[in-house]
Amino acid sequence: MKSMSRFSLALMAGTMFGTAALAQEPPIRIALMTDMAGPSADYGGKGGMEAVKMAVEEVGGSINGRPVEIAFIDHQNKPDVAVTKAREAYDNGTDMIINLSNSAAALGVMEIAKAKDKVAIVTGAGSSKITGDACSPNTVHFAFNAYSLSNAPVEALTKDGDNEWFLIVSDFAYGLSVESAVTGAVGAAGGKIAGSVKHPAFMASDFSSYALQAISSGAKVIGLANSSSDTTNSIRALKEFGLGDDQKMLAFTLLINEVHGLGLDQASGLVYATAFSWDRTDASREWSKRFFDRVGKMPNMVNAGDYSGTLHYLRAVEAAGSTDSAKVLAKMHEMPVNDMFAENGRIREDGMMVHDMYLVQVKKPEDSKYPWDYETVLKTIPADQAFIPLEKSECPLVKKG
Numbered sequence: 001m002k003s004m005s006r007f008s009l010a011l012m013a014g015t016m017f018g019t020a021a022l023a024q025e026p027p028i029r030i031a032l033m034t035d036m037a038g039p040s041a042d043y044g045g046k047g048g049m050e051a052v053k054m055a056v057e058e059v060g061g062s063i064n065g066r067p068v069e070i071a072f073i074d075h076q077n078k079p080d081v082a083v084t085k086a087r088e089a090y091d092n093g094t095d096m097i098i099n100l101s102n103s104a105a106a107l108g109v110m111e112i113a114k115a116k117d118k119v120a121i122v123t124g125a126g127s128s129k130i131t132g133d134a135c136s137p138n139t140v141h142f143a144f145n146a147y148s149l150s151n152a153p154v155e156a157l158t159k160d161g162d163n164e165w166f167l168i169v170s171d172f173a174y175g176l177s178v179e180s181a182v183t184g185a186v187g188a189a190g191g192k193i194a195g196s197v198k199h200p201a202f203m204a205s206d207f208s209s210y211a212l213q214a215i216s217s218g219a220k221v222i223g224l225a226n227s228s229s230d231t232t233n234s235i236r237a238l239k240e241f242g243l244g245d246d247q248k249m250l251a252f253t254l255l256i257n258e259v260h261g262l263g264l265d266q267a268s269g270l271v272y273a274t275a276f277s278w279d280r281t282d283a284s285r286e287w288s289k290r291f292f293d294r295v296g297k298m299p300n301m302v303n304a305g306d307y308s309g310t311l312h313y314l315r316a317v318e319a320a321g322s323t324d325s326a327k328v329l330a331k332m333h334e335m336p337v338n339d340m341f342a343e344n345g346r347i348r349e350d351g352m353m354v355h356d357m358y359l360v361q362v363k364k365p366e367d368s369k370y371p372w373d374y375e376t377v378l379k380t381i382p383a384d385q386a387f388i389p390l391e392k393s394e395c396p397l398v399k400k401g
Helices: 045-058 079-091 103-116 146-159 173-188 208-216 228-241 256-262 282-295 301-320 325-334
Strands: 028-034 066-074 096-099 119-122 139-141 164-170 192-199 221-225 248-251 271-274 357-362 375-381
Touching: 028 045, 028 079, 028 301, 045 066, 045 282, 045 301, 066 079, 079 096, 079 103, 096 301, 103 119, 103 139, 103 173, 119 301, 119 325, 146 173, 146 221, 146 248, 146 271, 146 357, 146 375, 164 173, 164 208, 173 192, 173 221, 192 208, 208 228, 221 228, 228 248, 228 256, 271 375, 282 301, 301 325
Parallel strands: 028 066, 028 096, 096 119, 119 139, 164 192, 164 221, 221 248, 248 271
Antiparallel strands: 271 357, 357 375
């Protein structure tokens, strides 16, 4: 099992799994596959590892007498590496792979999960293809997608009169999905796209030319259809070259970690949609503070999705009395998701776990009262509005008529 050199028990068997006889039961094997230390490590990394561990701890380290083992796999943001390592992991007994940051990597691993009849849960990638024309009966898309992150802020700003847009787009699967979703949403809200520019994903270090094109367009809103370091570099460049007084920035994918890194001086006023805001409820605050004690930072929506997705899978295994993928997936679709991440979330036939989303704005420095107090929730977007209507889905699993 060379490919699983990072394979380890999340919890010490002696303390969590009980007797030696119990430890001899066939394990339930799950793997977090993500960017561990690269440019999008906020979408996985240590935060994802600890979130999955917390979910395993929540169920006591075992399900139906079977210990739970966790593997941590670094796909290095390379789709070919992700596919190779997923195939090896499934062949070596892994039952479920979660996170799959990087949309191209996620789409590749989904095919392997289907071929091997295993489970994949996508929390760290957002391409709408995951539950669109590339949907799979073996995959659940858990936290967010391009549609849920783009439609709400576009509708809100366009209706307020900010009806001319310029897009800075990352030229890979997720960025192109966001561009497509935003273009449709702007048109539906009565606005127009004044122009756009594409940049290579995670490879551009100088965003000055993209920022200058966006600013000089005169568009009222500059939308950032990218993610991770590409988004923060875009924001810095736009601030450096000076937005017009009547121009706004809108990040379609922004994590609270990135707000923290930018600082409120640069990030204040930014509007974005998110699946999770740590300070929203008593339950989210309690879990987030436990997460902070382990990681040293507050959780973002991907970390929260890793926890919730893992926990939902394990509860489904318990209910099914098996790790058979068909039985477990049937239970996952049947059972609602109720935890600190989602209230009455449900998995549709296209594989999307639909739940409320939140439109938030980054606070001004003087309005932040304590560490990590960065977000003001402007609006709760109900699940049935946050995600594409099922009748418009391109997923071939969706029954029409």
